Amino acid sequence: MQKLNVLGSVLYIVAHPDDENTKLIAWLANGKKVRTGNLSLTRGDGGQNLIGPELGDALGIIRTQELMEARRIDGGEQFFTRAVDFGYSKNAAESFEKWGKQEVLSDVVRVIRTFRPDVIITRFAPDRSAGHGHHEASAILAEEAFDLAGDPKAFPEQLEQGLEVWQPRRLFFNGSTWWKKDLADIAKSDPDWFSVDVGGYDPLLGLSYTEIAGRSRSMHKSQGFGAAETRGEMLEYLKLVKGDRPKTKDIFEGIDMTWGRVKGGDVIRSLIGDLINRYSVVEPEQSIERLAQLETELDKMCSSFSDCWWAPLKSKVVRDLLRNCAGLIVEANSTSSFVASRDSIRASFASVQRSAVPSLTLSMFMAIDRRVSKSMNRLAQHSP
Numbered sequence: 001m002q003k004l005n006v007l008g009s010v011l012y013i014v015a016h017p018d019d020e021n022t023k024l025i026a027w028l029a030n031g032k033k034v035r036t037g038n039l040s041l042t043r044g045d046g047g048q049n050l051i052g053p054e055l056g057d058a059l060g061i062i063r064t065q066e067l068m069e070a071r072r073i074d075g076g077e078q079f080f081t082r083a084v085d086f087g088y089s090k091n092a093a094e095s096f097e098k099w100g101k102q103e104v105l106s107d108v109v110r111v112i113r114t115f116r117p118d119v120i121i122t123r124f125a126p127d128r129s130a131g132h133g134h135h136e137a138s139a140i141l142a143e144e145a146f147d148l149a150g151d152p153k154a155f156p157e158q159l160e161q162g163l164e165v166w167q168p169r170r171l172f173f174n175g176s177t178w179w180k181k182d183l184a185d186i187a188k189s190d191p192d193w194f195s196v197d198v199g200g201y202d203p204l205l206g207l208s209y210t211e212i213a214g215r216s217r218s219m220h221k222s223q224g225f226g227a228a229e230t231r232g233e234m235l236e237y238l239k240l241v242k243g244d245r246p247k248t249k250d251i252f253e254g255i256d257m258t259w260g261r262v263k264g265g266d267v268i269r270s271l272i273g274d275l276i277n278r279y280s281v282v283e284p285e286q287s288i289e290r291l292a293q294l295e296t297e298l299d300k301m302c303s304s305f306s307d308c309w310w311a312p313l314k315s316k317v318v319r320d321l322l323r324n325c326a327g328l329i330v331e332a333n334s335t336s337s338f339v340a341s342r343d344s345i346r347a348s349f350a351s352v353q354r355s356a357v358p359s360l361t362l363s364m365f366m367a368i369d370r371r372v373s374k375s376m377n378r379l380a381q382h383s384p
Helices: 022-031 057-074 092-099 101-115 133-148 156-160 183-189 209-217 265-277 284-304 310-326 370-375
Strands: 009-014 035-040 077-080 119-122 170-175 193-197 235-243 328-333 348-353
Touching: 009 022, 009 101, 009 133, 022 035, 022 057, 022 209, 022 235, 035 057, 035 101, 057 077, 057 209, 077 101, 092 101, 092 133, 101 133, 101 156, 119 133, 133 170, 133 235, 183 193, 183 235, 265 284, 284 310, 310 328
Parallel strands: 009 035, 009 119, 035 077, 119 170
Antiparallel strands: 170 235, 193 235, 328 348
8 A cells, every 4th residue: 555655666677587686676676665676688598498498489488487486475577578588698699689789678678667767777787798609688678778768759659559658767787695795884985876775664565575586596496505594683795887866875866756756746645655554454354445435536646637647557566456455356267288279178266255345246256157146246346
């Protein structure tokens, strides 16, 4: 619910599954409560597998799922490009030759225009200090895409497909004392470097962000990456590469991350404030009516104002909260493990609602089969 009142976003860009800094992602998504994405150029299909015989495309599927599981834990969202991991690359030029630089660059621009981050962070530097050619290439592409995403002349076909140009405010490089031992001292004197403490404790979650990060990183099982759940202060270092320099040590300084950035947002902000203040931990179903009112107001925004980017995103969160506050669980099971397009499949549905309030109608089933609708009659009239 607290995230509903935060309208900021960060995109973290890496080359492979396991490159991402889960400590920083967990802190951004849960501590700063901003919408956080991770863009991996490849799916790791050129690597090794420590848990089974799958290699190549099959390994890419495994590592894709590992990334998705990691994001479910740390609160981020996951994106990819068409770049194929072909193992070790000596330099960025070799990577671009095999990938097709413009094709992958267009993918990075597309993700930026789709996700619309206020801040972009790269894991690697755009030079040989990145070690792996794919790493170096990921930083080069991020910096170029930072400028091109806001240029209507760049990849205009994306605009014809319904996307809009988007210019992020800042781009940072996430340095590490692993590569540069004296980075902590450099950050104290160099104004281009910013430090953030990602080791904070969240009393609502009962975990520190680094504990969450350890669990998230441990999802990279095919690479044997079991990570410790550390506690206490943990500094991360960010170097400003592009964009306006923050006037303070806050990397989000000057970026409006409230409903004040959206026309008509004052009403929404007030409703969310009331929702949070009245929330009952032991009786979450008491929030259902206020959540329904909030969803109605969010839906009105898109009919009233042309810029309603955040309204549908937050409306989806509200729908999730409606289900959670009602304690609603719906399961679908089938004896078929797969089905072809335009074919049919038989599924059985089971639902449980664990709150005492009037139950919910799952309207999406009503157009499929009247028998399903009838079986769901015990779910009452309030639909999310």
